[in-house]
Amino acid sequence: MTARDTFDLTVSRTIRAPRQKVFEAFVKPELLQRWFGPRGFKVTDASLEPRVGGRYRVTMRPRTGEAYTVGGEYREIKAPERLVFTWKWEGEEMGAMGETLVTVTLVERRAEHGVETEVSLLHSGFPAPEARDAHNGGWNSSLNDLVDLIDPRGSAATITVYGDPRSTYVRTLRMALAEKGIAYAYEPVAPHTEQILALNPFGRVPALRDGDLTLYETTAIVRYIDECFDGPLLLAGNTRTRAMMEQYVSLINCHGYDAMIRRYVLQYVFPKGPDGAPDRAVIDKAVPEITSQLAVLDRAYGPRNLLVGDTVTLADLLLAPIVFYLGMFPESKALLAAAPNVSRAHAAMAERESFKTTVPKLG
Structure with a gap:
């Protein structure tokens, strides 16, 4: 196979740091262990001999499943500008791809905010486009x-949340990021705008970007950040509690949001009835459904302040922003008074920093 028969992959990033610091992250095992491998993977072993002819071997493991090991030889080292090494997976299936070559080039420049480094990574010699594409996400x-x-902004340099801060789903995502301790950039943007439509073809919020990856749908995004980042788990742990959590997530997404927000709260916020008043017919039909839903949730809480398990889960984070709005309008205030467990649990959620720091400005 000649070079013309192979396929190459190029990826790049800009990091607000001197290239010496970036270079060291590639050649010092204690640093490489902290970033090498896709989101959600952990390096369990890293052996590096950063010299021409020296070898390296790195083992990484996802949260569930088998470990992966890759190794090779350093072909060129020009600190802190350039690093070239071979790449060969161990194991029968991954190893069948053969040896490829990785070239890392670091270019330092001055910017308004200070020094930054352009990282360009060329992974060449793939035998087929499928093999190349399989390495793109990684x-x-x-x-x-x-x-x-390395970047002083931390994860806020790669993660951006887009959406209207008044949206319950946007707030759920922002609360989830706060609970996990994940820094992020935030762009307040209304649904169905050109900016959102470029991220979500359905025009709804929130959307999230993590580097080259774009995601929409709140529950999908929260699952992604929960599995990719350290911090408290937001998806219930064992099979039983996970199933119960998913039950309440579905209840809130499929039934609760429609009755409580779309057909009740929004009727007051954006009234469409006669003479610009709330549409009583829509509200009066929604109230009995809300009553039934709150009764189910009240029984679920019982004496506890969490829907399932002993820690905050996605279900709690979906419900809290909705109950926040229910407390503002006449019928729903009375309905919450008849659901004391929901009210008590919500008061406990309202004391969490993730709740306090995401309260939307209304009016």
Whole structure:
């Protein structure tokens, strides 16, 4: 196979740090262990001999499943500008791809905010486009981790949340990020605008970007950040509690939001009835459904302040922003008074920093 028969992959990132610091992250095992591998993977072993002819070997493991090991030889080292090494997976299936070559080039420049380094990574010699494409997500995700480690903005340099802060779903995502301790950039943007439509073809909020990856749908995004980042788990742990959590997530998404927000709260916020008043017919039909839903949730809480398990889960984070709005309007205030467990649990959620720091400005 000649070079013309192979396929190459190029990825890049800009990091607000001197290139010496970036270079060291590639050649010092104690640093490489903290970023190497896709989101959600952990390096369990890293052996590096950063000299021409020296070898390296790195083992990484996802949260569940088998470990992966890659190794090779350093072909060129020009600190802190350039690093070239071979790349060969161990194992029968991954190893069948053969040896490829990785070239890392670091270019330092001055910017308004200070020194930054352009990281360009060329992974060449793939035998087929499928093999190249299989490495695209891994390298992009790994470089996100590298940026998180070195850039003074941390994960806010790679993660951006888009959406209207008044949206309950946007607030759920922002609360989830706060609970996990994940820094992020935030762009307040209304649904169905050109900016959101470029991220979500359905025009709804929130959307999230993590480097080259774009995600929409709140529950999908929260699952992604929960599995990719350290911090408290937001998806219930064992099979039983996970199933119960998913039950309440579905209840809130499929039934609760429609009755409580779309057909009740929004009727007051954006009234469409006669003479610009709230549409009583819509509200009066929604109230019995809300009553039934709150009764189910009240029984679920019982004497506890969490829907399932002993820690905050996605279900709690979906419900809290909705109950926040229910407390503002006449019928729903009375309904909450008849659901004391929901009210008590919500008061406990309202004391959490993730809740306090995401309260939307209304009016």
